[in-house]
Amino acid sequence: MLQPMLSLVGAGPGDPELITLKAIKTLRAADVILYDALACEELLQYASPGTLCLSVGKRPGHHAVPQDEICRLIVHYAHSHGHVVRLKGGDPFLFGRAEEEIRVAREAGIPVQTIPGITSAIAAPASQGIPLTARGLHESCWITTGTTRTGTISADIALAAQSTATVVILMGMSRIREIMDIFITNGKSGIPAAVIQSATTGEERCATGSVADIAELAEEAGIGSPAVIIIGETVRLHPALWKEYANLTAHSNEPPL
Numbered sequence: 001m002l003q004p005m006l007s008l009v010g011a012g013p014g015d016p017e018l019i020t021l022k023a024i025k026t027l028r029a030a031d032v033i034l035y036d037a038l039a040c041e042e043l044l045q046y047a048s049p050g051t052l053c054l055s056v057g058k059r060p061g062h063h064a065v066p067q068d069e070i071c072r073l074i075v076h077y078a079h080s081h082g083h084v085v086r087l088k089g090g091d092p093f094l095f096g097r098a099e100e101e102i103r104v105a106r107e108a109g110i111p112v113q114t115i116p117g118i119t120s121a122i123a124a125p126a127s128q129g130i131p132l133t134a135r136g137l138h139e140s141c142w143i144t145t146g147t148t149r150t151g152t153i154s155a156d157i158a159l160a161a162q163s164t165a166t167v168v169i170l171m172g173m174s175r176i177r178e179i180m181d182i183f184i185t186n187g188k189s190g191i192p193a194a195v196i197q198s199a200t201t202g203e204e205r206c207a208t209g210s211v212a213d214i215a216e217l218a219e220e221a222g223i224g225s226p227a228v229i230i231i232g233e234t235v236r237l238h239p240a241l242w243k244e245y246a247n248l249t250a251h252s253n254e255p256p257l
Helices: 021-028 041-046 067-080 098-107 120-127 156-160 173-185 214-220 233-237 239-249
Strands: 005-010 032-035 052-055 083-088 112-115 141-145 166-170 192-197 205-210 227-231
Touching (some): 005 021, 021 041, 021 083, 021 112, 032 067, 120 166, 141 156, 156 166, 156 173, 173 227, 192 233
Parallel strands (some): 005 112, 032 052, 032 083, 141 166
Antiparallel strands (some): 192 205
């Protein structure tokens, strides 16, 4: 008998080899796969023959399929085909609107499971040798969106700018200059910063600098969305900045890390 089911699967940050084994097994068991623009299409090779694969990708300003329609498709295909896999870039529970799709499925009586994925908030800085925490530099981190669904800058940015944590900002490239101005207002103009586009893929590009100049440097490097912005002392551990940081700490009694 037909058994409706929804699986929310994290596809990882972009490199198809960074998907989990459990996610691959779930893709093989799917009857329908609804995949995002940020989910590498190479992952569809794991689908079984006959699986219906539909792109429902969304980009800021270019919504191919509205969220309401995605939710409708989930319910429709779960009842008509059975096991629906919603393949999302990164991790479903970090700015992935997973809660909306779970609610719709549960209201329709469809069981739900979640397969976590590697988020770009961690993978992007890691791919460039930037840790989010490091002994003696940062003991915590913030992960926040740069803009809200109305296009305004998130109020959390101002709070993050007052902290001593590493700050990771997703979906902030369209307002990067204004975001950096908030950090400058909070006395952070000299704090190291990096912008990483298309992390873990063959198109990965990175610009490093400081809060004061990172927006200009990213623009000069032609870096745009999708990109991750990192602000904090741990950015000094990037290979391009490491020698300068090592020289600063060479005469200190404290270990650099």
